[in-house]
Each structure stands twice: as C-alpha cells, then as structure tokens.
Amino acid sequence: MGLGACTSDKSTSSSWDLDSAESLAEDSAISTNDTAISTDDTGNDTGSIDPVEPPQFLSFWIHSPEVDDGFGSAVAYGNDSLWIGAPHGVEGTVYRWKDDALTAEASGSGRFGAHIAWTRDGVWIAAPIKDGTGEVSLIDGTVIAEGMGGTGIALSNHASGGLAWEAGWQTGEGESGTTPGRPSALHRNDDGIVGVGMAHGPTSLLLGEQAVSRAAPTNEEGFALVSADVNADGTDDWLVGAPGSNTVTALDGISLEPIQSWTGTGRFGHSLAVCAHATEGDDVSLVVGAPLAPDGGKLAAFKNFSGTETDTWTGGENGTELGTAIACTSGGVVAGASGDAYQPGAVLWIQGLGLRSP
Numbered sequence: 001m002g003l004g005a006c007t008s009d010k011s012t013s014s015s016w017d018l019d020s021a022e023s024l025a026e027d028s029a030i031s032t033n034d035t036a037i038s039t040d041d042t043g044n045d046t047g048s049i050d051p052v053e054p055p056q057f058l059s060f061w062i063h064s065p066e067v068d069d070g071f072g073s074a075v076a077y078g079n080d081s082l083w084i085g086a087p088h089g090v091e092g093t094v095y096r097w098k099d100d101a102l103t104a105e106a107s108g109s110g111r112f113g114a115h116i117a118w119t120r121d122g123v124w125i126a127a128p129i130k131d132g133t134g135e136v137s138l139i140d141g142t143v144i145a146e147g148m149g150g151t152g153i154a155l156s157n158h159a160s161g162g163l164a165w166e167a168g169w170q171t172g173e174g175e176s177g178t179t180p181g182r183p184s185a186l187h188r189n190d191d192g193i194v195g196v197g198m199a200h201g202p203t204s205l206l207l208g209e210q211a212v213s214r215a216a217p218t219n220e221e222g223f224a225l226v227s228a229d230v231n232a233d234g235t236d237d238w239l240v241g242a243p244g245s246n247t248v249t250a251l252d253g254i255s256l257e258p259i260q261s262w263t264g265t266g267r268f269g270h271s272l273a274v275c276a277h278a279t280e281g282d283d284v285s286l287v288v289g290a291p292l293a294p295d296g297g298k299l300a301a302f303k304n305f306s307g308t309e310t311d312t313w314t315g316g317e318n319g320t321e322l323g324t325a326i327a328c329t330s331g332g333v334v335a336g337a338s339g340d341a342y343q344p345g346a347v348l349w350i351q352g353l354g355l356r357s358p
C-alpha cells in the first residue's frame with residue numbers, strides 16, 4: 001500500500017544528508033528562525049554558503065497525502081524510520097517515512113494511530129476507542145492488549161513498552177497499577193520507575209509510589225511527562241507538562257519538589273521530549289510543543305535545560321498546530337503538526353539538534 005508520490009517539500013531524491021541542506025532550506029516552507037546556512041533576516045537563502053563550515057543543520061516538512069486525517073497527532077522514531085499516526089476518520093493510518101518515501105503501513109478503526117511508541121517489539125499502535133474499549137497492536141496486527149476501557153489512551157516510549165487505559169496502566173515488563181484518574185501520559189524512567197500523568201481530576205501525577213495533587217483545577221498538569229536528570233545529581237527528575245497553564249515543571253526525582261519551570265503560550269507543554277544533540281558530548285535539549293502558539297504553533301528547545309529558549313521553530317501558518325507530538329531521532333527531533341480541517345497534517349523533521357545553538 002505504498003504511496004507513489006513523495007509528499008515532502010524536499011525536491012531532492014537523495015536521502016537527506018548534510019550536503020543537501022541548501023536545497024532543502026530553499027524548497028521547504030519552514031519558518032525556522034534561522035538555519036546554519038547563510039540566510040538573510042527573512043530566512044531566505046542568500047545563496048552564499050560558508051566554505052569553511054559546511055551546513056550542519058537542516059529541517060524539512062513531511063506532509064500528509066490527505067486533508068484532515070490528523071497526520072502528526074503521534075510520532076515515534078525507530079529502525080531508521082519515522083512512524084506517523086493519522087488517527088482521524090473512520091479508519092486511521094500509521095505511516096512510515098524512510099529513505100525519502102512515505103508509506104502507509106497499517107490502518108484500522110477506533111482512532112488507530114492516536115498514540116504510537118517505538119519498543120523492542122517494533123512500533124506499538126493505539127486505537128483507544130476501537131470496538132468501544134480500545135486496542136494496542138503491532139504493525140502486523142498482533143494484539144498487545146484490548147478490552148479495557150480506553151485501552152491505549154497513552155503509551156510509554158520505553159523499550160519494553162507500556163500502555164495506559166482509563167483506570168490503570170501496564171508495561172511490557174509485566175508491571176501494572178491502577179490510577180485515581182484517566183491517564184493522559186505514561187513514562188517509565190531509566191531507573192524503571194513508572195510515572196502516570198492525569199490531566200484532569202484531583203491527582204495530576206503518580207510517580208512510583210508517590211502521588212501529586214493538582215495545584216489548580218484547569219492547569220492540565222500531567223498532560224505530558226518525560227524524565228531526565230535536570231539538576232545533574234545522578235537521579236532522573238520528572239518533567240511535567242501543564243498546557244492549561246502553559247507551564248513545564250521539573251520535579252526532583254526523589255523529593256518531587258519543583259526544581260525548575262519553563263513557561264510559554266499556546267498550550268506550551270502539550271508535548272515534551274529531552275533529545276540528545278548531534279554534537280559530541282552529553283548535551284541535550286528539552287523540547288516543548290505549544291501547538292496553539294501564534295504563527296501555527298511552536299516548538300521551543302532549551303539546551304541543557306536553559307531557562308531561556310535556545311532554538312525555536314513555528315508552523316508558519318495558522319492552524320498548522322506544530323507541537324502536537326514530539327519524538328527524538330538520532331541527533332535530532334521530529335514534531336507533529338496535525339493541522340486543522342482545511343489542510344494536510346505534517347511533521348517537521350529537525351536534524352542536527354544543537355549544531356546551530358549558541
């Protein structure tokens with residue numbers, strides 16, 4: 001069921017690489033604030049490339065072949081491929097982007113592709129309202145779980161996999177638990193501690209054995225959840241998105257006390273990731289999605305948990321909704337822009353994270 005046409009903005013047929021950055025930047029409709037190649041203040045390629053330092057940074061859009069299919073609602077990266085969920089309509093579709101080609105890999109009912117995650121078994125695909133109770137399956141149709149209300153309303157991107165349903169969660173390691181509210185995010189940290197975010201209700205987070213009460217009724221704290229050692233004390237901390245209050249907060253991994261926060265606009269904190277840079281060393285960026293920010297949604301990167309933005313990208317056009325989902329790639333990041341009813345959804349591929357940061 002491969003699609004014949006390449007739906008990227010890219011004009012080259014070669015695989016993306018650093019050498020093709022110039023043509024990519026020229027042809028794509030991206031609205032990054034700058035690129036590593038020479039650009040003028042409006043972002044247009046001035047045609048002059050620094051001969052000493054070749055372009056090391058590129059980004060491009062991958063567009064859906066359909067309108068209003070929710071393409072970009074979920075993204076995952078694995079096996080040298082980008083996996084993209086397009087869950088809208090009677091049948092949702094999961095696409096694979098590899099070697100410059102977009103292929104529809106699987107489809108199904110019940111918001112198939114609303115959430116996807118890369119695991120050791122391949123990509124897990126959630127169809128959370130399939131047959132009324134939801135299902136999580138592999139790309140070949142193998143069922144991971146089904147029949148619990150809201151099966152797959154959240155997935156963990158840990159290698160062993162994990163899924164949430166409306167009143168609990170389970171992992172591919174056989175761990176499970178119940179929740180006092182409906183999970184909106186599930187994350188297993190590198191120490192094997194499972195965190196659950198619940199965007200609504202009196203409890204916003206379950207982090208291992210500890211529960212965190214919601215501070216404000218509409219802050220949606222727990223809508224997104226990841227982990228990283230923010231304060232460099234050797235223990236993973238929790239990074240929690242609260243898009244109702246446009247805040248991301250880092251909670252100390254042991255005390256759960258807030259240790260840092262970031263704020264923005266337009267559902268800032270709707271999606272989160274901490275991605276390794278393409279550069280040598282241990283640099284990472286916290287990447288935060290704000291899909292309703294001005295100019296078509298926004299992605300903000302905070303290098304090594306900087307208090308201020310070190311890189312930003314916008315969707316460029318109202319309704320693009322860049323930042324609906326985020327996943328790390330090898331040295332880069334991808335972000336969904338699921339769009340509105342009048343335009344195809346898209347995914348922004350950003351390669352070379354950190355290579356242009358100050």
Ligand SMILES: [Ca+2]
Pocket residue numbers: 228229230231232233234235236237252253
């Ligand atoms: Ca820490």
